[in-house]
Amino acid sequence: MIEDNHSVCEMMAMFLKKQNWYYEFAYDGIEAEEKFKADPDKWDIILLDLNLPKKDGMQVAADIRRISSTVPLIMLTARDTESDQVLGLEIGADDYVTKPFSAITLIARIKALYRRSKLGKTASEAQQKDDGGFDVQTKHFRMNTKTREVYLYDKQITDLTPKEFDLLKTLASKPRQVFTREQLLQLVWDYEYYGDERTVDAHIKKLRQKLEDLGPQVIKTVWGVGYKFDDENN
Template structure:
């Protein structure tokens, strides 16, 4: 890892929080800990983490409400929910509120580290895409005429080019996760590509 990414762990179990901190630190991350929502929110503002690992069962507030407040404040930091709640409804609620990933307890440390790395790569790609927005040469009309994209599919294509996940697309377009996933599949099919990076190449006029 070239530079240390800042990760905030919001977890009320001291043993689990310390174990996570140790594993992430060994993997090269700079880690902060919070055991309550009242500690976590000020840390987000002061330390500006690049990724947040969020437990749902906090002693002072439900983790969902913390996530909701972060998104309402305009904070787009990737959030990975780490929770013992394993029902599909729990996961869908997390994604609806703006979570980028959801891992259930018990979990594999190696899988968790891989998911964290993937989220940070995606966030980096999104940042790069946003900085290149001024270079966009393919207009909405061109995307419609060349590829037959509808207005909604064009919006999805531009979000994919920014590196957005299906969960983030759903949040930003105020649609369900499944609708966002279906739009993503339709965009990939119409553009004749198989990856989000390739969508970006089309949107930014690189093909």
């Protein structure tokens, strides 16, 4: 947990300890980056405050994503503006929580995000000798959810965050079906966001940016409804 407010850290320590989780705190951006760079594979999830001394949390998030595109990352922010929250999601955060927050709610979000990332990692490790079969396939897209290999127009996509992978899987598993933002929140994030649809929009935007250089865009907007995956006419 990267947080300069010691009172918040002390409160979270009690809740994290009750879960029997191993945890560490970093109190500024420089310390956080040094800890992460020392052993990126050590961390299962990162909680990142945006208002940090020495180095801004947005820059820390960007630097972490340059080192690891897959480590689950939850932003903690007192900035209650849509632009800051969307920017954080676009940089690569998987989720955000606005301060003041409920520790119980934060724990629930950690569990939901960790569960999805852990399942994907375990499946990938267990299937190292997999024959390369793809269980999600469309005209120009194929995905192996066990090894987490993804190809679009025969080009491999290797830099998807856990949430981007889950979002793409959900859409591509039912090509041409239109999903509302509320449906995607429930299916991908595994809990209610209470109508915070900009989370979906921010992830769709980031996902599209990663796909746009590979060929015609396959994630289509259905105005007034939501999004769909469609590569049939490409």
